[in-house]
Amino acid sequence: MNDKLQLQGRELTPTEIVVELNRYIVSQEKAKKSVAIALRNRWRRQQVSDNLREEILPNNIILIGPTGVGKTEIARRLANLANAPFLKVEASKFTEVGYVGRDVESMIRDLTNISVSMVQSEHESRVQEQAARQANERILDLLIPPGPSHGDDDEAVDERRQKTRERFRERLEAGDFEERMVEIKVQDDSMPVMQIFGSTGLEEMGLNLQDMLGNMMPSKKKTRKTTVSEAREILTQEEAGKLIDMDKVISEALRRVEESGIIFLDEIDKIAGGEGRKSGQADVSREGVQRDILPIVEGSTVMTKYGMVKTDHILFIAAGAFHMTKPADLIPELQGRFPIRVELNSLTTDDFVKILTHPENALLKQYHALLSTEGCELEFSEDAIRAVAEIATEVNETTENIGARRLHTVMNLLLEDLQFDLPNSELESMRVTAEFVYDKLRDVMEDKDLTRYIL
Numbered sequence: 253m254n255d256k257l258q259l260q261g262r263e264l265t266p267t268e269i270v271v272e273l274n275r276y277i278v279s280q281e282k283a284k285k286s287v288a289i290a291l292r293n294r295w296r297r298q299q300v301s302d303n304l305r306e307e308i309l310p311n312n313i314i315l316i317g318p319t320g321v322g323k324t325e326i327a328r329r330l331a332n333l334a335n336a337p338f339l340k341v342e343a344s345k346f347t348e349v350g351y352v353g354r355d356v357e358s359m360i361r362d363l364t365n366i367s368v369s370m371v372q373s374e375h376e377s378r379v380q381e382q383a384a385r386q387a388n389e390r391i392l393d394l395l396i397p398p399g400p401s402h403g404d405d406d407e408a409v410d411e412r413r414q415k416t417r418e419r420f421r422e423r424l425e426a427g428d429f430e431e432r433m434v435e436i437k438v439q440d441d442s443m444p445v446m447q448i449f450g451s452t453g454l455e456e457m458g459l460n461l462q463d464m465l466g467n468m469m470p471s472k473k474k475t476r477k478t479t480v481s482e483a484r485e486i487l488t489q490e491e492a493g494k495l496i497d498m499d500k501v502i503s504e505a506l507r508r509v510e511e512s513g514i515i516f517l518d519e520i521d522k523i524a525g526g527e528g529r530k531s532g533q534a535d536v537s538r539e540g541v542q543r544d545i546l547p548i549v550e551g552s553t554v555m556t557k558y559g560m561v562k563t564d565h566i567l568f569i570a571a572g573a574f575h576m577t578k579p580a581d582l583i584p585e586l587q588g589r590f591p592i593r594v595e596l597n598s599l600t601t602d603d604f605v606k607i608l609t610h611p612e613n614a615l616l617k618q619y620h621a622l623l624s625t626e627g628c629e630l631e632f633s634e635d636a637i638r639a640v641a642e643i644a645t646e647v648n649e650t651t652e653n654i655g656a657r658r659l660h661t662v663m664n665l666l667l668e669d670l671q672f673d674l675p676n677s678e679l680e681s682m683r684v685t686a687e688f689v690y691d692k693l694r695d696v697m698e699d700k701d702l703t704r705y706i707l
Contacts (some may be wrong), residue, residue, distance in 0.1 A: 263295045269333060276329050276613060277322045278606045278635055283594045286313055287330050290567060290592070294334075294512060297565075309564070312549065312589055314520070314579055315571040315597030320655020327516040330569075335400075336512040337367035343570075344522040346541045356544045360554040360561055363513050368507040368558060375501055378494040383495055387487035388424060391480055394434045395420055430481040437473040438486060502558050511568040517545075520574030524581035540582045549589040599655055604641035607656050608632075615659055618665060626674045630650040630667075635686035640666065643693060651704050665706065666692050 264272070269288035270281075277284065290311040297308045315323040322341065331338030341359045355668055376383070384570060413521070423429060523545075525538040548554070551564030570590055579593060601608070608616050616632055623630045632640075644658040670682060696706050 264333065266292045269330075272333055273329055273408055276611045278610060279326050279599065280326065280596050280602045283315055283322070283326055284594050286311075286474055286592055286594045287326055287569070290569075291330060291334055294565075294567065296515060298511070306564075310549075312568040313695065314590045315493070315569065315595060315596060316574050316579065317571075318573050318575075318653050318655055319599060319664040320349050320653075320654070320657040321596045321599055323596060324516065324518065327514070327571070330681075331514050331516075333679045334512060334514070336514050337363050337428065337509050338514045338516070339363040339366060340516040340518060341700050342518050342522075343520045343541065344546070346523075351543070356541065356548055357554045359517075360548065360566075361556045361561060363515060364505065364509050364556045364558055364561055367513065371501050371505040371508065372468040372496065372498075375496040375547060376489075379495040380488070382696055383488045383492035384484070386491040387420070387484050389431075390436075390487050390491075391424065391483060391513050392417055392420055393427065393438065394483075395424070395432075395480075404487075405694065407408070414485050424480075430479065432480050433477055434480055434483055435475050435477050435676065436483050436486065438476050471674075500601045505561055506561060507700070509566070511565055515566060515568050517568055517570040519572055520570040520582070521574040521577050524572075524574070524577035524579075525583075527560040539583060542586050544588050546583070546589065550584065587697075598653065599645075601638075601641045601645045604644050604656070604659060605637055607659060608637050608641065615663055619663065623670070623674065623682070627672075628679050631683045633685050635682065636684045636689050639686040643689070643697065646697075647703060661706075662693070 266285070267290035269291055270284045273284045273288070280588065290313060293308075293311055297305055300308060309459060315326070327340065328338070337364055339359060341362070346354050346356050346358075365578075396413070417560055420429075523538045523541045525542070548563050548567050551562065554561050555562060558648070568590070579587060608614055614629075616637070618628045638661055640659065644662050648658050666684070670679075673679075
């Protein structure tokens with residue numbers, strides 16, 4: 253099944269969305285179900301009559317759970333399925349207006365930049381063949397520079413030149429000139445970017461002086477010596493840029509941001525003002541950020557360098573561990589804008605076994621692919637996989653619980669010597685058993701101080 257929301261001209265149902273998420277994410281069925289419904293409701297909204305469509309707001313979600321249980325992965329895979337502009341930001345990076353740091357509106361500007369890049373790439377892919385043909389014509393101009401005029405004989409000269417050009421074109425398409433060096437003129441991007449910094453400066457609107465003065469200052473070109481194969485890539489990109497209509501690109505990009513944009517707001521628990529709210533004192537670095545985020549989530553208009561963007565129908569998925577705080581510590585207005593709350597479960601040993609083997613990007617598959625580049629076939633027995641999962645679970649229970657990320661630590665320590673020695677070794681295969689796992693990690697597991705620092 254293709255990783256797009258539209259498959260064979262139709263939209264994915266919630267059940268199909270969950271099936272797609274199951275390819276990469278183990279467990280967390282409640283969270284998958286909630287995000288699948290939220291995504292499907294965006295399509296349903298588009299089918300509603302115009303007068304009611306604007307009234308239907310997105311189902312913003314808060315994912316609650318410890319680190320490493322799949323919160324970020326769910327949001328990222330969801331965006332891939334929807335083929336939607338997606339941005340992951342950390343709430344703790346923002347500051348209240350009037351303080352040095354990133355303002356909350358920058359997330360909308362960043363999302364808009366991502367959307368423009370997405371749409372531009374799509375439009376360029378549609379004209380890629382024509383752009384490649386035009387790039388080849390420019391390369392032929394470099395390989396066969398124009399000769400001097402010969403007066404009355406111009407027609408005969410032109411005919412000979414055309415025949416020569418056709419012969420060169422055949423050889424060019426056959427790949428005979430791929431390594432030949434040519435000189436091309438490319439855009440000189442070395443001009444320093446001039447920006448105005450400050451809480452109310454142009455930087456806050458995503459603008460800079462170079463953008464504003466670009467049309468007033470002539471573009472500079474520089475000569476670059478490169479191979480024909482590399483020149484073709486550069487010139488094809490340049491020709492594709494000429495063939496697309498950037499006004500249409502920007503218009504489509506803004507529409508996608510407003511109608512299907514997704515922002516994953518991580519670490520939202522870090523701006524929950526737990527103790528400050530209880531004592532009646534507002535924490536500027538926390539509650540102030542919440543109050544700045546509120547209008548973005550509620551629906552406002554943000555100025556970007558591509559135009560105005562309305563945030564009313566952008567889907568916000570917030571996530572946090574909420575160890576020291578709880579969702580109720582957020583300001584009431586912000587709580588109300590995240591009506592759906594899903595608690596993710598801590599991962600068990602059985603979950604770790606599935607994470608190691610089942611997903612398409614499973615950790616064991618990654619290590620197998622890495623070591624196969626050195627000519628070594630890596631194999632894990634079933635009891636070895638169970639042993640790795642049990643060790644990861646035990647370490648999570650006795651130290652800090654970092655979820656599935658603990659598997660990366662255990663696997664790296666387990667295979668450290670093999671990865672170091674393999675380039676100089678003639679080892680063609682390696683079978684990892686449970687005995688090997690316990691022997692390799694016994695010293696670290698028995699020494700609690702080493703466990704705390706190494707695992």
